[in-house]
Each structure stands twice: as C-alpha cells, then as structure tokens.
Amino acid sequence: xxxxxxxxxxxxxxxxxxxxxxxxxxxxxxxxxxxxxxxxxxxxxxxxxxxxxxxxxxxxxxxxxxxxxxxxxxxxxxxxxxxxxxxxxxxxxxxxxxxxxxxxxxxxxxxxxxxxxxxxxxxxxxxxxxxxxxxxxxxxxxxxxxxxxxxxxxxxxxxxxxxxxxxxxxxxxxxxxxxxxxxxxxxxxxxxxxxxxxxxxxxxxxxxxxxxxxxxxxxxxxxxxxx
Amino acid sequence: xxxxxxxxxxxxxxxxxxxxxxxxxxxxxxxxxxxxxxxxxxxxxxxxxxxxxxxxxxxxxxxxxxxxxxxxxxxxxxxxxxxxxxxxxxxxxxxxxxxxxxxxxxxxxxxxxxxxxxxxxxxxxxxxxxxxxxxxxxxxxxxxxxxxxxxxxxxxxxxxxxxxxxxxxxxxxxxxxxxxxxxxxxxxxxxxxxxxxxxxxxxxxxxxxxxxxxxxxxxxxxxxxxxxxxxxxxxxxxxxxxxxxxxxxxxxxxxxxxxx
Numbered sequence: 001x002x003x004x005x006x007x008x009x010x011x012x013x014x015x016x017x018x019x020x021x022x023x024x025x026x027x028x029x030x031x032x033x034x035x036x037x038x039x040x041x042x043x044x045x046x047x048x049x050x051x052x053x054x055x056x057x058x059x060x061x062x063x064x065x066x067x068x069x070x071x072x073x074x075x076x077x078x079x080x081x082x083x084x085x086x087x088x089x090x091x092x093x094x095x096x097x098x099x100x101x102x103x104x105x106x107x108x109x110x111x112x113x114x115x116x117x118x119x120x121x122x123x124x125x126x127x128x129x130x131x132x133x134x135x136x137x138x139x140x141x142x143x144x145x146x147x148x149x150x151x152x153x154x155x156x157x158x159x160x161x162x163x164x165x166x167x168x169x170x171x172x173x174x175x176x177x178x179x180x181x182x183x184x185x186x187x188x189x190x191x192x193x194x195x196x197x198x199x200x201x202x203x204x205x206x207x208x209x210x211x212x213x214x215x216x217x218x219x220x221x222x223x224x225x226x227x
Numbered sequence: 228x229x230x231x232x233x234x235x236x237x238x239x240x241x242x243x244x245x246x247x248x249x250x251x252x253x254x255x256x257x258x259x260x261x262x263x264x265x266x267x268x269x270x271x272x273x274x275x276x277x278x279x280x281x282x283x284x285x286x287x288x289x290x291x292x293x294x295x296x297x298x299x300x301x302x303x304x305x306x307x308x309x310x311x312x313x314x315x316x317x318x319x320x321x322x323x324x325x326x327x328x329x330x331x332x333x334x335x336x337x338x339x340x341x342x343x344x345x346x347x348x349x350x351x352x353x354x355x356x357x358x359x360x361x362x363x364x365x366x367x368x369x370x371x372x373x374x375x376x377x378x379x380x381x382x383x384x385x386x387x388x389x390x391x392x393x394x395x396x397x398x399x400x401x402x403x404x405x406x407x408x409x410x411x412x413x414x415x416x417x418x419x420x421x422x423x424x425x426x427x428x429x430x431x432x433x434x435x436x437x438x439x440x441x442x443x444x445x446x447x448x449x450x451x452x453x454x455x456x457x458x459x460x461x462x463x464x465x466x467x468x469x470x471x472x473x474x475x476x477x478x479x480x481x482x483x484x485x486x487x
Contacts, residue, residue: 014475015482056464058471077450077464078264098424098446099417113428 001166001197002031002054007063007073007221009053023049027063027221029199033165036188036198038212041219047201050218051168054199055090056080067166085113089164091172095143095151103129103146104139107157114162121161128157131183149175160187167191169200173207185210238301240265240433241286241401246295248285254457255281259295261452261462265400268427268434270448270465272441272480278457280405283437287322287403288312299401317347321394325406327386331378331393337364338374340393348397363392367422384415388422395426404436408443420446441484445469453477 007027012020024046031037039047052058054065056072065072070083084090089110097106104125111121129139132153138146143154152175159167172188173181181204188211191198202208208215239262248255256278263269271279285292288304297304299315307315316322324330331340341360342350350356361371367388369381378386387407394402407423408416424447427434438444444451444465451469452462453476461474472478 011471012473014478052470057466059463059467059473077467078267080464081267081449096445098421100421101424109428 001033001068002029002199003064003066004029004050004054005064005066007050007053007065008061009049009058010061022223024053024061024218024221025223027218029216031166031197031199033195033197034192035213036192036200036211038208038215039199039201039218040208040215041217041222045219045222047218048170050221051170051199051201055084055088055168085110086162087164088166088168089159089162090168091156091159091170093152093170093174095155095158097143099144100142102140103134103143103154106143106154107161110158110162124161125157128160129154131187132157133180133183149177149180152176153180156184156187160191163191163194163196165196167196167198167200169198169202171201171203173202173204181207237264239263239298240267240300241435242296242298243286244296244298246282246285246292246297248281248290248292254278256285256292256454257457259454259459261459263401263433263435265433266427266431267450268432268436268448270444270451271435271437271454272439272444272451273454274439274480277454279437279454281457282454283403283405283435286435287320288316289322317344318397319400321397321399321402323387323390323394323402323404323407325409327378327383327390330390331386333377333379336375336377337369337381337389340378340389341396344393344397359396360392363396364389366426367392368418382415384411384419387411387415387419391419391422391426395430395432398430400433402432402434404434406438406440407436408440409438416443423447441469441481453480 005028007024009024010020010022012018027050029037039050041047049058053060054072060073063073067083068087070079072080104122107125107129108121111124112118134150134153143151156172172184176184185207188198241263244260246259247257259282271282273279284290286297338357338360341363342356345356345359361374364371364374369385369388378389381389408419411419420443426432436448448465451465453460453468455476461468461472461477468477469481472481
C-alpha cells in the first residue's frame, strides 16, 4: 500500500547564505495492507521528516512514494488533496483547527468532506469521542481550550473517523493515561484488522512492541549518520 | 478509489494563462497562470505591492489585463460582451470586499441587501425573496429580527457576514475574496473563518482568496500562490508551502511570522 524507493531530501536555507542541508538519501520501505511499521532512530535522524514527506507536507528531492496509485513525489496538489481526503489519514502530534468549531464537528469533518451524510458523520464522531473518554459536555465546545491530553484524543478521534486504507501516526499514545492508551492501541489493532497500512513513530516501547509488525531504523537513510 | 478518480479527471472551473497587467512602465502582475478546480480554495499571499490585489481585480473583471486568458468553465471571459459579463458577475461569480461598505448598500436594509441580488437574477416574488433572505441571514448568524435594520447599525463583523450572505444568495460557483478577515478583531475573525469554511464545504464553492494573513490561508486554503513584485514565486499545497518553503522570499515571509 505504501512503497518508498530511493527517497532523498535536502533543505536549502536561502536566507542563511544559501546553505544546503542534506537530510535524507536512499530511503526505502514498504508497508503492506494490514501491517504496521514503526520508524525508529535517535532524535533528529529524520523520522518526522520521512512521515511529512509521505503526507506531502515536505517536498521530496528525489525518489518515489507510492500510495495506492499515486506517487506523492510527482503528484499534483489536487491529487494529494484527494489522496488525503479518501486514502491517507494522518494523526499528528498537534491539533490545528479553526477556532470556535465544536469538537463533534472537528471529528466529523473528515467524513463530511467525503460526502457522508451529517447525521451518520456525527454518530461516528460521537462513538469515537465516547470511546476516547471525552465527556459529552465538552463535545459542543471548541477543543482549542482543552488540555494537551484531551486535544490529543480529539486529534486521534478525527484521524480514525474515516476508515483510511493508509494511516500515518506520529506518537499517538504520547501524553495519554493508561486507560486511553489502551483505547488507542485497540483502534490501531482494529485498523490493521480491516486491512489498513500503518506507518508510525512510537516512543512508547510497550505500544511499539504491541502494534508494530516490523521496525525500520531511519539512521540508515540519514546522510553522514549511517551507523 | 472512485472519489480519487473524480478528483483527478474533473475539468478546471477557472483556468488562467499568462495574465499580465502594466501601469505604464510599472508591472502590476506578470505572466500569472493557474487552474482552479471545483470545490478548491486558492490562497494568494504576498506583501502589499506584490501584485496580489491587481491580480484579483483582473480576475474578477474589475480591471482589464493587458495580456493573458481567463477561461471560466471553458468560456473566454475576456471576450464576453458587456451584458454577458454583467450576468456572470451577478450570477456564477461573487466578490467579497475587504471593506463591507464597498460590497453593501448602506442605505438599504439587511434583507434588502440580500434580496436585491436575488432580484438582479430575476426573482420577483416578494414573499419568496424575503424568506430566502431570512434563511441566508440565519446561515450567516444574523438574527431574523435584524432583517429590516440597515447595515450601518451593524458591527464590522456583522457587516462582513451580511456581505457574504448578499454574495452567496444567488448560488455562485466562484467567489473572489479580498482580505475578508482584514480589519476585524481576532475573535470576530475566528467566527468568520468558521462560517466561511463551512459554507465552502457545504456548497462546494471554488474560492480565490487574497490575504497577507498566513494563519487565515493555513485554515482556509487548499493551495497557495506566493507573489512578489507582480510575479508568482512559488505555489503548491498550502501546508507544504508554509512548512517547507522553497523560494527565498517565501522562506523570509514564513520565518517573519509569529507562529502560524
């Protein structure tokens, strides 16, 4: 489902003397449907950079990232937008939403964008929020005022609202208590069971051992850092 | 995968090629081209004097470009007769001004402002017009009992919402917006962003929005075009351009902002 070949990336800082910083070279990995692959490597090795490139948030320098029928590296912006809507989900570490929008709408939004009828979208959103122990009295409020842990759970509910065939998870269990961590791990296991291909970063070793089928060390893809 | 295929095979709603506007020796905008697809929001950013407002006014038919083509639904807009052009501006296109006073008739009631645009496209039944106007005031969160008040009695945020209702009541497919949240308090801006985001999604509008506010485009725009000295220096997915800017000017622009 996700296939990365010979991926490279460098940053050129035009306003700092035009210095070019190579951050990735020769990256390759494959995630099949129903499989969860964890990215490992020390901080700064490029785990997040790789995830951002897969999502189309960072431009790749070369190589290919195939997700289904699309190569993210060469795709048009609107193809990436369509991919993100229907195929490729992303749970980032930070919730970024339009202020004032109620939590229930924030979670239902990916489904509304896909044309799911509002009632069905809100029912699904409510189910997820309840599972993630967000009290119902908060659903009508904007999540911008919530605690870090609550925002993270809203973000997870939003990321799991639609059954994406491919999912990117950036530290999905960070800042969660044991009970909610268990809910998130079950959501990941359920996504795998329905055939989703998952690529994730998990600093939580217990979580990593439980959901990941394989680990890929990105240090091997970092120029000048090969172990 | 059908959704993916639909998104990829749809034809552009607006196609712009080589658009150039000069003011004597000075360049307004130069060689601008892009395609806008149904349901897409395109943000245009740049400092004042970058040509973004000139570009918008050429696109929206307020100024005539010196060179280039503007195709709407495949039709060459610059070749339209005056009557055809006016019909387009009243029906399929809408324009939201930065200053609501430029887009509203201040001496006419709120309901009249909305109803007037309906009448311009042929509506004649008074009761139906008033009902539609009331419905639209509700959609932009203006209470029904304010329908007979003049916009001069409204706050800035309410005036801007009324301007949006006046523009959208005729069901346009393409909306041009010039700094729609400019000059509003931050809390009022948030309310307007929420409203615009919902309308764009529910009505499937295509939007070209000009702003200098990167936080606004981050939340509203699918794609971003960065302009400098009348030219497009960078374009791409909004979050990609903001998080991994390629051009020196975009890098400067993004790094100059406090937390977008």
